[in-house]
Amino acid sequence: MTPDHAWHPTQELLEHSNVAVLCRKLGVDGYRELQRRSVADPDWFWTHAMRDIGVVWDVPPLRIRGEDRRIATTRWFPGGRTNLVDSCLERHISEGRGDSIAFRWETEDGTGGLLDYRQLAERCARIASGLRALHIGVGDRVGAYLPPGREAFELLFACAHMGAVLVPMFSGFGVDALAERLADARAKVLVTADATARRGVRHDMAAIARRAAAEANTVRHLVVVGRDGAESLPESPGGVRPVSGRAAPRPETVRWEELTASPPCPRVSLPAAAPFLLLHTSGTTGRPKGAVHTHGGFPVQVGSEVRYNLDVRPGDVVFWVTDPGWVMFPLVAVGSTLACASVLAYDGAIDHPEPTRLWRLLEDHAVTVFGSSPSLSRSLMGRPLPDAAAPRRVRILGSTGEPWTEDAWHWYSAEFGGKRCPVINISGGTEVGGSLLGSAPTLPQSPCSFSGPCLGVDAAIVDAAGEPAAEGEKGELVVRQSWPGMTRGLWRAPGRFAHTYFRRRPGLWSHGDLASGVGDEWFVHGRMDDVIKVAGKRLGPAEVEQAVLGHPRVVEAAAVGVPHPVKGESLWCFVVTREGPLAEAESARIRERVAAALGPAFRPSRVVAVPGLPRTRNGKVMRRLISDLISGDPPGDLSALVDARVMDAILAAVRSQPR
Secondary structure, X not given: OOOOOOEOOOHXXXXXXXXXXXXXXXXXXXXXXXXXXXXXXXXHHHHHHHHHHOOOOOEOOOOOEOOOOOOXXXXXXXXXXEOHHXXXXXXXXXXXXXXXXXXXXXXXXXXXXXXXXXXXXXXXXXXXXXXXXXXXXXXXXXXXXXXXXXXXXXXXXXXXXXXXXXXXXXXXXXXXXXXXXXXXXXXXXXXXXXEXXXXXXXXXXXXXXXXXXXXXXXXXXXXXXXXXXXXXXXXXOOOOOEEXXXXXXXXXXXXXXXXXXXXXXXXXXXXXXXXXXXXXOOOXXXXXXXXXXXXXXXXXXXXXXXXXHOOOOOXXXXXXXXXXXXXXXXXXXXXXXXXXXXXXXXXXXXXXXXOOHHHHHHHHOOOOEEEEOHHHHHHHHXXXXXXXXXXXXXXXXXXXXXXXXXXXXXXXXXXXXXXXXXXXXXXXXXXXXXXXXXXXXXXXXXXXXXXXXXXXXXXXXXXXXXXXXXXOOOEXXXXXXXXXXXXXXXXXXXXXXXXHHHOOOOOOEEEEEEEEEEOOEEEEEEEHHHOEEEOOEEEOHHHHHHHHOOOOOEEEEEEEEEEEOOOEEEEEEEEEEOOOOOOHHHHHHHHHHHHHHHOHHHOOOEEEEOOOOOEEOOOOEXXXXXXXXXXXXXXXXXXXXXXXXXXXXXXXXXXXXXX
């Protein structure tokens, strides 16, 4: 992949973007020089970045980092005391911006509303007081099983206000997945909605939450948000299930309105290392891991990314298509409010009731910064566009979740963005507390590329021997120094933390992504677990899928390696098609497309048409699950998938379609 710049920064971004202003203030010659200095002297960079971002300290830290600089044990901001609510909400009120809109929301039926910073701060103080009345104190865990909307946003800041630890969970989880995470966190309270709607169909969340809370055996109060006008709260179906040989107590039900009616309570001052979030990973490789993020590190990290990469400024309206259970929800919520911007949340299908619902949302709410996953672009590419295809006010396009294919990137940049917006690609994860790699709004962009590591992130690409990978060669993405957003450990699993991230390469954070660098730009090719090795040759699935998606009838594709007695692995391609199954001649043409693009050695052994791919609610296609399914290996926890039934459909397709 050779850099071929498809977008160049405008003069406005070169002069007035947040990162350009910071570079002038610090006397630094542009983003790349700032990135180099930020890893050469992290204390210097984060000192200036914190001030620029607007982080408020009750007690300033003694230093930026503790004396132990080992990556796994670095302490950030020792001695400091803070509460991120001061930085995100109270600061703007005290500076005379309390009337600025902090949050706006809309549901699928068109209802919605606005909250300014003053209203949001007061409501969060009331909700925090209501949680205290339920005997929640500093450090106690509060589960959130909510659709994207007002309550998820308010609860995040309410927990921070009074020092509780928020445990967000995907709004599509079933009983077992929800109960497992509640039990792991030992959550005392679970907040849910009575129901949500997708494509006009009501989904009963409270019934699932009630059963999961009882099964977890730690939840004492179930707080229910009345969203669909139900007169009474749903009863637990089938009674309480026994747990560990004894009946679990039935959680007491409390209405959300009771929390919000409480008198405001003062916010608490907390050590910088006090936990703010407990975010579980998807759990597809075993028991879900709980990543811990703090009041000190998380806002500093996401504040930097949102300010310097996404270029969010006061008055911007930020809309990221995400679920409250994914790290992008708190990242956007905290990062945008630090910038005194407005966050939009939408609860519903973005193409319902009409295909152009997304465009209407962007127009009605005057969205200026929009983000999604590449899979969303691929799903929209084949649909008719509205007359004014490029949203008028959007100036920044964001992207994360999985690697791009070039055709989808070009569509997002040119057709959706009108060629005027940078595509700010960011890549990190739940445990990262933000991103390791990012695009800069002041640098030219090639399709699918990153400008390199985010500011303050000392990342590298290494080969199998741990040496720097040659230009253009794929290697593993690693990090050599701690960064503020890095998880402070895995919840109740310190040994698992060291084993997961530092066992393979001692002294380096092994992130597990396959990456390469060409010139000054970086590219991500997927997870190391997804790497396919055919006859000793290694490639990432994105390269194969790029070739497959060039076929006019293919909508989605996943390339996986399947064990082979001679080659080690053979290449199989799973495709979702338009208008019915593939004919054998079409499958043959897809094989030839891949062979022509990547070489005869990588001609797929099979092309299987399937009704869908195993995808998490954050948009990631779980290729490893397909490989395990075909190989006969246990797939592990499927609770993070949008629809686990797709696995049975894939197996049936493999068995029914000829080789």
